[in-house]
Every structure is written in structure tokens, then in C-alpha cells.
Amino acid sequence: MTLDVLRVFCGPDGRHGNELGVVRDGARTPAREDRQAFAAKLGFSETVFVDDPERGVIDIYTPTLRLPFAGHPCVGTAWLLDVPELVTPAGVVQARQDGEFSWITAYARWAPPRTLRRYGTAAEVDALAVPPPGEWIYAWAWEDEAAGRVRARAFPGRDDGITEDEATGAAALLLTHELGRALNITQGRGSQLLTAPGPDGEIEVGGRVRGWHPSPTD
Template sequence: MTQYFVYDVFTDTAFGGNQLAVFPDATALPEAQLQKIAREFNFSEVTFVYPPKDPANTAKVRIFTPTMEIPFAGHPTIGTAIALRDEGHAGPMTLELGVGPIDCAFAGDSAAFTIAAPLDRLATPDPALVARALGLGIEAIDSTTHAPVQATLGLPFVLVALRSKADLDACAPSVEHIRQGAETYPAGIDFALFAYVRTGTQIAARMFAPLDNIPEDPATGSASATLAALLTEELGQDLTLDILQGEKMGRPSHISARTTHANPISVTISGNAVRTMQGTLVV
């Protein structure tokens, strides 16, 4: 039997934020079961923790969605760091992820990680296709700062600015057009859409990845980091952003992003996490 914990991440209140299952010691789990376990939880991600390859680091962490293993994601990094701290790992820690070592620090109940990597702009999808994929008219897309762009800091998203909160609330993703986008602009997460509205430093966002069994995600730290890097490049300045996601789902999530305009841009993502369940896997 193997112990696991469930955390709500990017919230300080139980039953908000984004759910994450953490296996703090996955060494006894057979490789062939990892994807099945992630599918059984059916959260957007599950993490499996192993001893680090480099003894100078804290742990190696593998991240699974319901359909695949991914190299990096934000809420699993924050949630796993807080889970390990709750289990007695004191002080700052370095987690070995698929994108390399990620440093994590703590301030009170909040954890933060910093990623400094070049922003990779993979494609500029057709705005009309993006609008149809979101179930919106093309007039809803705001290209003032940037047109829709597929970009990554380790996990690819289509970043889409919308004109109003009403447009964001009206999103009704079309799987048919998302599938068309995935075929036209292939990437690791199948045409995952991160739509947002920005008012100064305040951002309201929604993320949809139905082809990867994530109809909507309540909190997406990796997409938030990618957006923060993109806006820093486009605006040419350091940024501090407060990102609200999951509100439409009834799971409000609060993500803080802080950037330094450098080469490469440095992005720090921070947030809280609350343990809501724990148990043992008996398979």
C-alpha cells in the first residue's frame, strides 16, 4: 500500500483551487501503473515523488495528466513542494522535473518557484480558428498587445487575449475546432487554450484542454508563467500580475506571477495549497 495526499492548490480555502494528488514516496509503484493511477484520480495532474538523481536536490518529481506524462506544470510544482514541506522537508528545496531542476521557496503558507528559460513561440494560430475553438466570434479577440500565439516555457498553450470579461465568461469550447487546431498546430498539449482578460495588473483567465481530458482547468500555473513571460516581452518591463482562474467553475484560484525583464526572462509563480484528503493506494 502506498500513501497519497490530495491538495487544493492556488487557494487557502478547502474545495477551491486546483486538485492535485501527491504520492510522496512512489518508489514502490510499478511504472506500468503510473498512468492508470493518474487516470483513476482524473485530476488535471498527479505527481509521483522519487529520490533525486543529484543528492544536492530534494526530490525527483514526475507529473501525469489523465492521458500523458508531462515535463512541467505549475500547480503540481507548488502543491508538491508544500506537501513535502508538510511532511517535514524544511527550508528551500530543489525539485527535479522534466524541464530540469526547479528551485522552490516558502513565505508563510505560500510556496514559489522560479523559471528562467527562453520563451518559445511555436506558432501564430489563425485568430478565426481560435475564436471558433473558444465558441466565440472573432470580434471577441483582442490583438492590441498580441495576436493569439502558441508558446511555451516547458508546456505549450495558445494564449488568447479577449476584449471583455463577458467574452471570457461566454467561452463554450468547440471540441471539433480544438481538434482542428491540434492537427494544424501540433504540440505536446493538444491545442490547450488559455484565454484571458487583462485590466492593469489584474488578469481573469480560463484554460481548456478537452482533448487531454481536461474540459476546463481551475488553475494553470505553467500557462500563467508563459503568459507572464509573453507580456513581459511585449511590454518590455518587469511585471507583477494577480491571476484569477477557476471562478466560473466555482473553484476560484489565485496565482501570483512576478517577472524580471532580462535575457532570458525570469518568472516567479507563487500561491498557497491546502491538504484536503489523504489515503492509501491498495492496488
Template sequence: MPDVLRLAAFTDTPEGGNPAGVVLDASALTDAQMQAIAADVGYSETAFITDPRAHTVRYFSPAAEVPFCGHATIATAVALAERDGPGEVTLATQAGPVAVATQADDDGNLTATLTSVAPHVEHATDLDAALGALGWIHEDLDPDLPPRVAYAGARHLILAARTRDRLAALDYAFEKLKGYMSARDLTTVDLVHRDATDPTTFHARNPFPVGGVVEDPATGAAAAAFGAYLRDLDIVTPPARVTIHQGHDMGRPSLLHVDLDPGRATGVRVTGRAVRIGA
């Protein structure tokens, strides 16, 4: 069993954020071994650096491999910075190269920023099936934020709730939503609500049944995709910073910052802290 580091991403406390496993040298592990370790760790994802020289990284949920995972990337970047010092590195992911930069504040606390691969946004299909699995109806949706599928390393269905109460009341049909997502190569469903006091602040929840997880408390890949969605639909005008609060309804509050530059093909930057669990 290799050394598995455990970090909580998008938080400054081990009790918040999204836990991730990180294996800094998985060069001797097979696919089956990595999958077994991810299942044993039990977090929504564990990142494995399979080629330390090239910084090749693969991500496994308890149930399957995913092409890209934002919170595990943030955790990996912080783990590398703890070992090697802050700086910049490019991770070779199955989705493509992902640049990450880490910096430390005066107290030594580390923050990481990832820059996604080139994103794109497309229309969602069979929306009634998705709403049925979630137990939502069309009237639950915010008409100012239309449903879309967005990609920034992984595909996410974006649905905006009209009210914060609708977002808070998450109770979906696990196998039904899993089947819908698997058929459309979706990694999570990104459920969002725009804060009434600030048009660049959002609340989010991310069901992740295809990974064997009911819900993610912080989803960096979905945050990047959502940033591309906001820019593509001219909901937010870049340059801009978007703030996403996630995990509060689960008791694991998370904070994600999304920075948008002009140009629809420009990578989206996602920033957050990560701290050791059990350190």
C-alpha cells in the same frame, strides 16, 4: 496503492483552486502504474516524486504525462513543507530544475513560490483553426495583447479576449481543440482578459483537452508562460507583480501571483497557497 495526498493549489480553501494529487514516494511505481493512479484520482494532474533523494518529480494527467505542471508543483512543495518544514528545494522535472520555496505565516498557513525554467515566446500558427475550435472570431481578440505561444516548462497558446463576457462564455469543440493542440505540442490554451481597472490584473481560463480535462481552475505553468509573454512583449515592465484570477467561472476561484524580473531568459516566479482536501 501508494498514499496519495490531495491538495487544492492557489487557494486558501479546499473548495477553491485546482486539486492535485501528490505521491511523495513513487520510487517503486512503473509508468503504467503512475498513469493508472492519475486516472483514478481524476484531477488534472498528479505529481509523483520518483526519486525522493534527488526530488525527481513527474506529472501525469488522467490521459497523459506532461513535462511540467505548476499547480501540482505548488501542491508538492506544500506537502513537502508539511512533512519536513518550510524551506527551499529544487525539483528535477522533465522540463529542467525548478526551484521552489515555502514559507509559513504566523498561523502556520503555507505559501509556495516556484521559479520556472528559462522561458521563451514565439508566434502562433494556424490561428484560424484555434479560433474555430473555440468558437471565437478575430473580433473577439484584444488587439493590444497579440496571440503567441509561450513556454516556461510547457507550451501554451495565449489568446486574449477583448471582453470579460467573451472569456466567461467558454464552450469549445473538445476533440477539435485537442487535435489542434496535440499537433503543436500545446499543454493548455491560456485564455486571458485584462482587468479594466488595473493593467497588471488579469482573468484567465485554461482549456486542457489534451489531458482529458475540459478546463483547469488554476494553471501555474500557464501563469509562468503568460508572465514571460507580458515581459517579452513589453506589456508589463519588470520588476513587477501580476495578479491572475482563474477558476471563478467554474466555481473554484483561484489566485495566482506572477513576479517578473528583468531579463527575458530569467525564470518567472509563481506564488500561491495550497491546502489539504478532506483534511
């Protein structure tokens, strides 16, 4: 297998972002149990297996489960493959590049369930301790409501070593759907996610992607 490691939703200075593993020759590892084992070995919040790079057919795994859709894997893989769309089990994800930003179009109904928990101030979100495993919590507060600026942190609540998710596109989809407006989200240590609602329930999610050279792996 050949593995690309990306950082998705980097901050304006190019730092931070959520790490993502992308196996471009995923068709060489067709068995789900082998893919799951490899994702667990890598330990990233998500790993993508590309089954057809020309058509953009992908398969997404956390260290413990398979996902029909996830935001930062789709943004990162669309940037890496430079394709106009991705085919996921949830549906076809439209993709585009706009300057330094990579964008996808998806629907909130595709996102796995999350608890959106609002706090009064960004400082309260900053001060949160990681909760024990349980529900998936997206903690957020307005930094500047008029400007649509949000401070957020994400706690997956899983017992797989990922105690806090640095940047979470699916949760940004859900929050955008709930608030019904474009958002500029600062998540984790300094990652940036941009969103914009569109017609018929569509929501765009975008961010900066940085990558490393691919490397062979067992």
C-alpha cells in the same frame, strides 16, 4: 501507495484551487505504465509521483500523458514536501514559502505549448463555452491592466474528461513571459495565481495550497 490530495492556487478565502494528487512513496511504483494508469484512475488534471522526497525528485502525469514540467504540481508538491527545490525532467525548480504563499521559479520554455487567446473584457472570458477537443487554449482578458489583474480560463482540449483546468501555472508562466510583467490572475471559478518575472528569463509563480490528510490507496 499513500496519496495526498491538495488544492493548489486557492482563492483568498481558501476555496477553489486545482486538485492535485501526490504519491509520496512513488518509488514503489517505478513503471511508467502503472503510474499512467493510476493517474487516469484518479482523474485529476495532474498527479505527481515523488521518487526522492529529500532531493525533491518528481514525475508528473495527466490522465493521458507524462509531463516534463507543470506549474500547479510543482507549487503543490514543494509546499507538501517543504523542500528548497524540485528536480523535474525539464530542470531544477527552485521553491520557497512566503507566508500563506508557496512559490516556484521556472522558465516559460519548460511549459508545454498553449494558445494564449486575448479577449476584450473579463465578461467575455466568463461567458465562453468549453470548446471542442483540439488545441490547448488559455483565454484571458485584463480586469485592471494598470494593476496587472487578469481574468483567465483554461481549456486543455484533451479528450480525457478534463474540459476546463481550474488553475494552470504553466500557462501563467507563458502569459507572464509574453507580457513581461507581474500578474495577479483569477482563473476558473475563483483560483488565484501570482507571477513575477525575474532575471535571465526566470519567472516566479505562487499561490495558496490547502491539503487533506494522506490516505492509503491500492
